[in-house]
Amino acid sequence: MRLPWHIVEPLDGRTFAEVRRAAIFECCKWDPQVEDVCAMSALPVVLTQEAWAELVVLAEQLARETLLAESAILQKRQCLGELGLPWSLRRRLRGLTLPEGGQHHLRLIRFDFHFTTEGWRISEANSDVPGGFSEASGFTRLMSDHYRRAVVPCDPMLELTRAIRDSACGGDTVALVHATAFTDDRQVMVQLARHLKTAGMRAVLVGPDQLRWNEGRAFVDTDWFRGGAHFVFRFFPAEWLPALPRLSAWWHLLGDSRTPLCNPGAAIVTQSKRFPLVWPELGVELPAWSRLLPLTCDPRHADTCLSEGNRMWKPALGRVGDFIQMAGVTPEKESRRIARAVRRHPRYWVAQQRFEAVPLEGPEGRLYPCVGIYTLNARVIGAYGRIAPKPLIDHLAQDAAVLVAQAIPIGLNTHNHSHEFNRTLHTVGA
């Protein structure tokens, strides 16, 4: 098997401490520690050029199919009942009318790729509010400074900033909507605000209840800013929107907005892990999805569709890998709780076939990388890596810089651990 990555050495402790501090202050990485685990890995994932090229093709194909599927689901609204969405959200989506030229919204998606014994597979698409692009931008750049022959494939924060500026059609005010009380979300918005400011725009950081709408246009109503918004970037899960007061008219955020959005909340229909269950109803071809996503079914059909030792449970609207039950990985007690929830509420869960992820056997032992590829309007704009000592990427996984090797013969990519090879990539101590 030809591995898609090169094995490199991690940064030494002293250098990495500098990178960590720079990530905190230059890139708004305000959650650098999770319990006993550093949130950032000193080991980057260095992809081969061949692997990167393949991921770009796959992700862009997935993105195009996702957009087609979303459109089909919104037209065939009986599908909405299958997706495990809250009732109030389903009701609004059924009545959703997208304005003329609704394509002025931006569609940002992150597809999470894992290299398996059968090649690349995806575990999910973060279609609604993909995170990590702050780390994928700043932290990755900081890491790349120490690896001479590897480069940052592209910078998602820069690409996103440009796209927002272009979409705002000459306006300069961008509302960054997020849960302001949650530092993990705020750090991403503050970093995006800094980029927007550099691009000559004004970013207003607001809670979702601080938006108002007038004739389909958004404006901000806070104690520190009142005025129209020329673009709304939402970093607040769509399934939470129904909790907002009616005054906020949150349903405009689903897509019925003359102010450009990223993402329109209708994206939730492909965020749901139950999205594959409606494929047969859509009448659109989804070859990339069908090939790359493991077999998925309703938990009530799991016994007939999937072998017991080869399946896992996922919540329809789970995020950050939480609440996934995987035999041999999820602690026994948690597994029992999840199994009980699945039995009681199967409409909010899926059963999915497991894949066998190939570990990255590096100097820090066996690690399982996940390479998240961002697409913006179906074009790849960056990559976000996470890495964990177990084949499950959850909140204890570390952020890892995803770099692409330059000028290295692909043929060298075997289990080559020679120091000479590592030094070609690693400048520290070289």
Added chain:
Amino acid sequence: MNSTELYTLWAPDACIWSRWAKPVLFADRPLEATFWGHPDWRGMNVNWSPGAASGSAIILDLPEDEAVRLGMALALRGFRPVPLYNGASGSAAVVNVNRIIGALHETAEELAKLPIPETAPPVFLLDANRSGGGAFVSPGRFDNRWAVFPQDFPSANFLLARGIRSVVLGQVTSGGPQRDLAHVLLRWQEAGIQILACDVQREAPPSPIRVTRPGNFRMLWYRAMVIAGLRRNSAGGFGAIIPEPSQSSGFG
């Protein structure tokens, strides 16, 4: 002194506890050194505290800047202050963090001069007002309330491996810990770490407490629910990130 320098004084690389120091108050925006004329921390009463060699860590859950100042007084006794403030600052903020920022500024250089050993036990600093004190949050304000989670602290295994056998909770009440903190302390208690508490305004030494099981303890959905609670208060309703299991009594 810039933000990075200030943070480095409070979280020096050589200290093993620095990795848990929360950077948000240092990194959110250029810090303005607003000096408030805080009372001198050197005169503060810390007779209630255990010795630094007693195998105890301390959590100070005190309002505004009080934990910073008392943490400095404990640093004189050989403890390493670790700021765990995790709320952002900003205009029209619900939780006022200006005094905390001012105290961190005022005391940093003195902290750097104290001969705190690298092996010093930690004194974790919290703002007891982090949840906003139950005050009504008007819609136009910046909601910067926050909560602590178990993953904001070292695990019990980590503490035990560093010789920490007990944790003293210093607060301005003789009651139990705040609910979010109870989730942390109960995990440690279950792992065999003794939990003690004291009212720092009184002379009485810490006494052992039994942390009782808070609602949703070890619940898979606990973190999401707390965040939901913060969002609920700001947003006027309860979210439904994964609605059904949270309604089940089987997850408590």
